[in-house]
Structure formats: structure tokens, C-alpha cells
Amino acid sequence: MIDPIAVFILLLGAATPILFAALGELVTERAGVLNLGVEGMMIGGALAGFAAAHATGSPALGFAAAAIAGVVLSMIFAALTQFLLSNQVATGLALTLFGLGLTAMFGKPYEGVKAPTMMAGPLGLNPMIWLGLLMVPAVWWGLNRSRPGLILRAVGENHDAAHALGYPVRAVRIAAIAFGGAMAGMGGAYISIATVLQWTEGMTAGAGWIALAIVVFAQWNPWGVLAGAWLFGGVTVLQLRLQAAGVAVPVQLLTMAPYLATIIVLVLISARQKYGRSGGGSAPGSLGKPFHALR
Template identity: 45%
Template sequence: MDAGTLALLLSLLRLTTPLCIAAMGELVAERAGVLNIGIEGMMLVGALVAFAVGVSTGSGLLAVLGGISAGAALAALFAAFVLWRGADPIVCGAALNLFALGATGTFYRVLFPPELGHATAPQPGALVFVVLTGLLVLGVGLFLARTRLGLALRAVGERADAAHAQGVRVLRIRWAATLFGGACAGLAGATLVLWIADTFVEGMTSGRGFIALALVLFGGYRPLRIVAGALLFGAASALQFRLQARGLEIPYGLLLMTPYVLTLLVLALFASRVRPPADLARPFRPRV
């Protein structure tokens, strides 16, 4: 294997990993009937907190835990409005994304002003994130397909009223699924600053949260298919960087939009063939 091919494979892994992590969390949330379009914002906040913790402590482990905690905390805020108050999940998710975009930029400039110089985060190593992603995909797949709790979660997403009638705690499961999704989004954000880059950049998620949402639909709510979709997007992104490096006379903006256009084309072809959970994004109110 030549150096160019190896570099392309490493780039593919680097670009695919955060998408897989975020998409696994969203898969669990949507299987429980919770549509969380705020994962873009949760990734951003997770990235900033992971960066800040990593710079201040020098510990990659604490940085990862900080990112996970930040994503889960933001997911708890989202769940409080959507699950407790019955607010529209689309509106809440969009508001959360806008809040995260503005807040992370502001706090980054306050915590790391230019006069302090260039701060860098610790790098735990590629193997750590690749192994974590593999275990996450395997764990989510086995949980949803082979466990009683996974069956209950899927029942909540399909027929919440029927599941409640059978004694399933619908809101508790949806809360747990939402927090798990937020934690995964925070971990995906931490991956961006602890592996893909060594610093935080405003808006560095660049739509990856929305791509993760699309991958769940593209994968038909099946973990391995979602991974395949993430690899497809990662390959398109890696190819885009490779073409830029070779200096091809293609407009820069056109190269940047290539992976996103590919995602839209895939969604247009496959979205109509996928049936989402029947109670996805439908509020649940227990009947006394």
C-alpha cells in the first residue's frame, strides 16, 4: 500500500468517525420517537467544552468526558421543552442550533482571546476514537435487536400509547434515549477537536449534525447501513481534499459542496423507501 492510499484511508476514517458517532445517538433517539435536529448544536458545544477542558487539564480523557457531558446537558434542555412541555421538536432543535452557534463563538473568544496565542488540545490518538466508534456501533446494534429494553424502546417509537398500556415507561425511555443521543453528539464534537483538528474553530461542525440526521434516514434505521452511508460521505469528502491537493482547476466552492450534494442525491433516491417510526416527533401524554 503506497503512502497516498494510506493517507486517503486515514482521511476517510477521520471524516467518517464523528458522523458515525452522532448518527448512532440520533438512531437511538429516533427509534424512541424523538426527533432531535439539535445535534449540530450539541456537537458544537461538545467540541468547545472538550477543547477547553483539554487545554486546561492536558488530559484527553477528561476532555472526552467534558464533551460527552456538555452534549448530554444540552440534550436535557431540549428534552425538558419537548418531552415535558410538549414543544415542537423542530423549533426547539433549530433554536438550540442557533444558540449553540452564537454561544460557542462568544465563549471561545472570551476564554481564548488572541493575545493568549494559539491554544492546542491534547490528542488521545486515532485508535481510541476508531475503537470507541466500533464498540458504539456494535453496542447500539445489539441493544436494539437483542435486548428487552431495546424492544421496549422500539415499541415506544412505534406505538407509544400501546407501549404505555403494557406498562412501559414511555417518557423515561424517551428521556434516556434523548440524553444518549446528546452524549453521542458531544462525543462526536470532542472527536473534531481531539483528532481531526487540534483546536476549536467557530462553526467547525460544518453541517455534520445535519448529515448525521440524513444518514439515519439513508440507513433505514439500521446501524450497519448507517455506517455504510457515513463511509460514502467520508469518501466524497476525502476525495474532495485529494483533488484540492492535486491542484485541479475546479472552483473551490464546487469542491466543498460535492459531499453535501452527494448526500442530497442519496436522500432523494432513498428517502421515499424508508419508513420512520410511526410515532416519531409525536408528543406523548399519558392517559390517567
């Protein structure tokens, strides 16, 4: 009834938007910034990407536009939190609401329009799936093996010490926020351009929140993000298959399953953290704290 290979291929597709968004947020958080606006940046990318792909007929340009839209939205967040020192949690929430509202308004003309078809990449998979998979080792290597990654982690770990050593805390953080925006935008565009192939208001359906949860679940490790995205994608695909197969479980319960699975894993990991040997966990030391250099 269910072919494992077919399910795995579908899983890769379902995991990709979250993988992009979560990798971006991971980098942002490793720099010490908590941006809860992932959902808003994703939906912004979904619409901008869809509109650009529709206008040019090129999905590639669509993804580029989505990345730019994500960066633009993230820069609103950066300006408010890094220069005006606003509260990161409140600003992130506002960015999500802003993104959802803005796209609902500007998305009207695109409702019912069909997206241009994308060319398949190697092994018949969407090229963005490959890009997402490549980003996992790239982000890991960049954070753990490169000099800019070391500086980024230093800024996220202890911004006062990084400042005392002469590193530009604010500039590093803005760059990390921009990377997070670009990744979230592309993740959102994958939903509109490559999965659903049309624009619907609020179509990201909480994927941004799942991405945020996965970053914690992954303990700020890119490989953990991959595992989390696959878990969520896997349960999503499985429940769709079960629905199609007409299993006697209410549809609402099945639709709930991926979110439920994410929450359960999150709770299990937190519990292990609390009672296990690791204790403090691996959250960046300055996560969510505003930085203000006294001169």
C-alpha cells in the same frame, strides 16, 4: 498519486464525528423523538471538550466533558419536549441556534489556543475512531437483541401501546435523548480535539445536519449509518486530495461535493422507497409525535 490505504485512514477520521452523532440520533429517533438539535449539541461538545482538554491536558477528560455538555444541552430539549410538550422540530432548531450562539460567546478565549496531542491507539489510529466503530455493532445489538432496546423500539413504534403495557414512555425517551446528546457531544469534540486541534467558531460546519440526513438514509439501521458516514467522509477526503493535487475544478465545487453526495443518495433512497416494494419505509411509528398520558 492517491494511496488507497492512506485515503481510507483519513476517511475513518473524517467519518468519525458524523458516525457518533448519527448513532446517537438514531437511538433517539428509534425512541420516537426527532431532535434536530444535533448540530447545536455537537458544537457544544466541541467547545466543552476542547476547553476541558486544554485545561487538564488530557484529551480523554476532554471527551468526557464533551459528552456531559451534550447531555446537558439535550436535557434542555428533553425538558421542553417531554414535559412541556413543545414542538420537537421547532425546539430542535432552537437548540442548534442556541448551541451555535452560546459557543461563539464562550469560545472567544480559546481562539488560537492549541489542543494537547492525543496518543494513538491500535494500528496508529485515534482511539475514538475505534470507539466509534465499536459503537456500531453495540448499538445494533442493544436495539435488536437486548430487552431495553426492545422496550425503546416499542416506545418509538407506538407510544400509546407501550404506555398501556405499563412502560415508562417519557423516561425511556429522556434516556434516549441523553444518549443522543452524549454521542453528539463526543462527535463534536472529535473535530476540535482530534482533527482541527483548535477551536474555531461554528467549526462543526453542518456536520450535525449531515448526521440527521444519514439517519434517514440509513433507514434507522446502525450499519447503514456506518455506510453513510463513510460515504460522506470518503467524499470529503477525496475532494481535499483533489484540491491538494491542484485539479482544475473550482474549490467551491469540491468543497460542496460531500454535501451534494449526501443529498443525492438521500433522494435516491427516498425515490426507491416511494416506488419500490418497501413502500412505507421503516421510520418509527411515533417519530416526532408528542406523548401525553391521560390519567
